[in-house]
Every structure is written in structure tokens, then in C-alpha cells.
Amino acid sequence: MSEAPAIPSGAIHISCIGSPSAVTVSRTLPVRSREFPGYSILSAPAEKDAHYALPSYLCRLTGGLLSCKGVDMDLVAELKARARATVFGIADAGSYERKAPEGHRPSDVMSNARSIVLLGERMLDTPLDGLPGTRVEYTANFHITNDRLNHSLFELCGLLQESGHKAFPIPYKEMPGWNLEKRSAGSLKLLGKVVTFPRIRDFADSALRENLSYRHMAREAGLGEIGVNNLLLTPECGPRVRFVALLTDAELEPGRPSEQRLCVPERCGYACVRACPAGALSRDGSPTDKAACLKYYIKLGIPGMSGVRCGLCVARCPAELK
Numbered sequence: 001m002s003e004a005p006a007i008p009s010g011a012i013h014i015s016c017i018g019s020p021s022a023v024t025v026s027r028t029l030p031v032r033s034r035e036f037p038g039y040s041i042l043s044a045p046a047e048k049d050a051h052y053a054l055p056s057y058l059c060r061l062t063g064g065l066l067s068c069k070g071v072d073m074d075l076v077a078e079l080k081a082r083a084r085a086t087v088f089g090i091a092d093a094g095s096y097e098r099k100a101p102e103g104h105r106p107s108d109v110m111s112n113a114r115s116i117v118l119l120g121e122r123m124l125d126t127p128l129d130g131l132p133g134t135r136v137e138y139t140a141n142f143h144i145t146n147d148r149l150n151h152s153l154f155e156l157c158g159l160l161q162e163s164g165h166k167a168f169p170i171p172y173k174e175m176p177g178w179n180l181e182k183r184s185a186g187s188l189k190l191l192g193k194v195v196t197f198p199r200i201r202d203f204a205d206s207a208l209r210e211n212l213s214y215r216h217m218a219r220e221a222g223l224g225e226i227g228v229n230n231l232l233l234t235p236e237c238g239p240r241v242r243f244v245a246l247l248t249d250a251e252l253e254p255g256r257p258s259e260q261r262l263c264v265p266e267r268c269g270y271a272c273v274r275a276c277p278a279g280a281l282s283r284d285g286s287p288t289d290k291a292a293c294l295k296y297y298i299k300l301g302i303p304g305m306s307g308v309r310c311g312l313c314v315a316r317c318p319a320e321l322k
């Protein structure tokens, strides 16, 4: 490659895509994916006289700036802006892979995931504060939030794809594998009656499960702590937040698990456990009794028809730091 022209004065941003050897210089926000001989270029400077250069040349010119070690800062900023989420976080897929049990690891879904992107949206306060009287409004808020998160998720996957990366969406799905919405009212009533019988309970416990757990991934991203209610509590929203996630081969600056203590049972007197009408939560924070929670859910109404949600373990938790 010929000698690179002098870099114009002013703020120069450097981002490295994929590997530290693929470098983009831009003076403005990223615009579109572009191919540049030998390099994958994410950002193209808006000005016509912009300059691209070899990494060694950039090293000479900018020294410390190249210490971004292959992490794409521009892309993170754009993902965050497009997500329009209350909570946004990135977890290191490799680190999560080492902590998660078999069958629940990023590699079970995508072979070369490097980062996990989490989006969280806050639920409205009034429908939560009014529970159990406001179940209809809470349930509507529940569905709208899921839809909005799923839309943003696919938008971010599109952005990553445009940028030359692979992105695997993990949209929110209701009752994975159970298709409760499609079952007849009679079969659901029967399920509600028998779901806590020993063998069916064991089945419910193992079957009512997604591959990847949003709350564990969110904790890994440093977004908060898993409380006694088995929900992810964040400093911004307590448990009043719903999530979606994606896996990508883009290397993005990850957060780290936080040490901040948000679940303080001695202060709230185990409010979530006391509030649970199904006895599905325990003071020792052991996993939710899924069958008991599901039984109560079916008792409240037929899912997909008059079905409403309980949500008391969300509503009664005071963990939010105001």
C-alpha cells in the first residue's frame, strides 16, 4: 500500500473490527459497512478527504489510541443508541461460557459468539403498584414490553449484520416448548390441576426452560444481582425490568459482574416470599418452584384468552435504588 496521507487535524476516532489488524479511521459517526482492500471497514468518514491507513502507520501516529485491542467502540455506541432501552449491557461470551452449565452455554446456540448484548426495558409502575387489582394492565404492559424488546433486538441484529458481523437473536418466547396459548381450555385446566403432582412437577421443572437465561447473562454483563425472588434486580429498576439478548461474533467491550448488593432481605423481611400466593419462592433463594407458579398462572385464567399474570414477586420487591 502506498504511503498514507497525513491525518487531518481534529478528533480522530479509531475502531478495530474483528481483529486488531482491521482498522478504520473516522472523524464522525459510523455510516455504512464498506469493503476496503484487505480490511473490513465499518465506519466511513463522512468527509470526502478522509484517510485510511495501515495499522503500523496508525500505531506510529496515534500510539496509545490503538490500545483499544480489537474492541469496537463505535459499534457499541450505535447499538446502545438504537436499542433505546432502559438498561443496556454487554457480557463476555467466553467468560459466560465457562460459568454456565451444559446445555445453557452460548456455544449451544452459536459456535463463535464473542459477546452477548442485553437489552432491558422497565415496566410501568402504576400497573405493578396496583397488583393484584391491576393484573389486566400489568399483563398488557408485559406483552407490549416483550414486543418492543423483540423489535429492538432484531433491529440490532440487522445493524450488526450490516457491519459485517454475525448476530443470533434470542427473542423472548412465552413458555418455551409448551405452546400454552395453543392448547385447549380443557387441557389447560387439567394441566393446572396435575402440574404439581410429583412426576409432572419434575417434568415441568426441566421442560419449562430456555437454553439461555437472560437473568444470568444480565448479571454477567454487570447489570445487577439475582435476588431471592430469582429475578434480576438492577439499581435503576429493581426487578421491574424485562430482557432480551443476542449473541454476536463482534468483540464488544464487556461489563463485569457487579458486587453491589441490591437484595437485602433483612430490610424487606423477604417481601417477595411473603407476597407469593403460590408458595413458589423460598427464603434461601432456591430456584422458583416453576410448577407452583405455573399452576397459579393457569388458575388466574386461560393463557392467551383471559390469561393474566401474577407479578407479585416483582411488585413487592423494594430493591430499586431511587
Ligand code: B12
Residues within 6 Å of the ligand: 096, 099, 100, 101, 104, 172, 173, 174, 175, 176, 208, 209, 210, 211, 212, 213, 214, 215, 216, 217, 229, 230, 231, 232, 233, 238, 239, 240, 241, 242, 243, 244, 287, 288, 289, 290, 291, 293, 294, 297, 309, 310, 311, 312, 313, 314
Ligand atoms: C420459563 C420462564 C418462566 C417459568 C419458570 C420460571 C423460572 N424461574 O425458570 C414461569 C412460568 C414459572 C415463569 C414465571 C415468571 N417469570 Co419467567 N421466564 C421464563 C423464561 C422464558 C425462561 C427461564 C429459563 O428457562 N431460563 C433458563 C434456564 C436455564 O434457567 P434456570 O432453569 O433458572 O437454570 C438453572 C440452572 O440451569 C442454572 N443456570 C442456567 N443458566 C446459568 C448460567 C450461569 C452463568 C449460572 C451460574 C447458572 C445457570 O441456574 C438456574 C437455577 O438453578 C425467562 C426468559 C429467559 N430466556 O431467561 C423468563 C423470565 C425469567 N421471566 C421473567 C418474569 C418477570 C417472570 C414472572 C414475574 C412473570 C409473571 N408471572 O408475572 C414470573 C416470576 C417467577 C419467579 N419469581 O421466578 C423475566 C425476569 C426478568 C428479571 N428482571 O429477572 C424473564 C427473564 C423474562 C424476560 N423477558 O425478562 N417464568
Ligand code: SF4
Residues within 6 Å of the ligand: 275, 276, 277, 278, 279, 280, 281, 288, 292, 293, 294, 296, 310, 311, 312, 313, 314
Ligand atoms: S409470579 Fe406470582 S406465583 Fe409466580 S413466583 Fe411470582 S409471586 Fe409467586
Ligand code: SF4
Residues within 6 Å of the ligand: 227, 228, 229, 230, 262, 263, 264, 265, 268, 269, 270, 271, 272, 273, 316, 317, 318, 319
Ligand atoms: S423482595 Fe426483598 S428478599 Fe425478595 S428479592 Fe426483593 S430485596 Fe430480595
